[in-house]
Amino acid sequence: MNKVVHKAFLLWDWEKEAAWLNEMSRQGWQLKRVGWCRYEFEQGEPGRWQYQLEMLQKNDPDYIAFLEDTGIQVVGKLFSWVYLRRENDGTPFELFSDTDSILRHMDRVLTVCYVIGGVNLFLGGTNLIGGFPHTLLNLGLGALICLGALPLARRRHKLAQKRKMQE
Structure with missing residues (x-):
């Protein structure tokens, strides 16, 4: 089924x-x-x-x-x-074996978030000048994506600090 x-x-x-x-x-x-x-x-x-x-x-x-x-x-x-x-062998399924690989993965996700968010903010700002109807949609979506990614950015920052302290 x-x-x-x-x-x-x-x-x-x-x-x-x-x-x-x-x-x-x-x-x-x-x-x-x-x-x-x-x-x-x-x-x-x-x-x-x-x-x-x-x-x-x-x-x-x-x-x-x-x-x-x-x-x-x-x-x-x-x-x-x-x-x-x-x-399932009863052990956690972890893809990342060390802190650096976790940080690199977080960086990839954050990069995509900021590019998509930034493009929408840019388009919203450009549309604001021309008075296009999608202005608020672009600005809102861009802000939502950039702000939504902030908790991940904070987590990434804390993990990077923790790694530095362990070195």
Whole structure:
């Protein structure tokens, strides 16, 4: 039996999205396909799979092959995001082995947030001069994205400080 769920997650909430996918797995719904705010599940053994997401800097077949060699499967891709799963062996499914790799991942997410937010702010400012109808939409969306990414930026800053103190 298959089930389709429409659900939206914000760009900086990949950990919440992964937690939700893992909860669906515990309920016996295993991710089959992913699309824009669309998740297709198939019924299976509860908790069989663990899920994780990663924003890739570029499509790197060697990295994907490395992941597959370690027993990780690619369930789907959406823009720069790759949806991964592995069989549940009772240990946490962690993609990042050290602080630097976590920081690099956060940097990739923040860069995309700030580019999308910045472009919308720029377009909103430009539209303000010309009196175009999408001005408030661009300004609001740009502000929302930039402000929404601030908690991730703070977390990244604290993690970087912690790393410096440990050196």
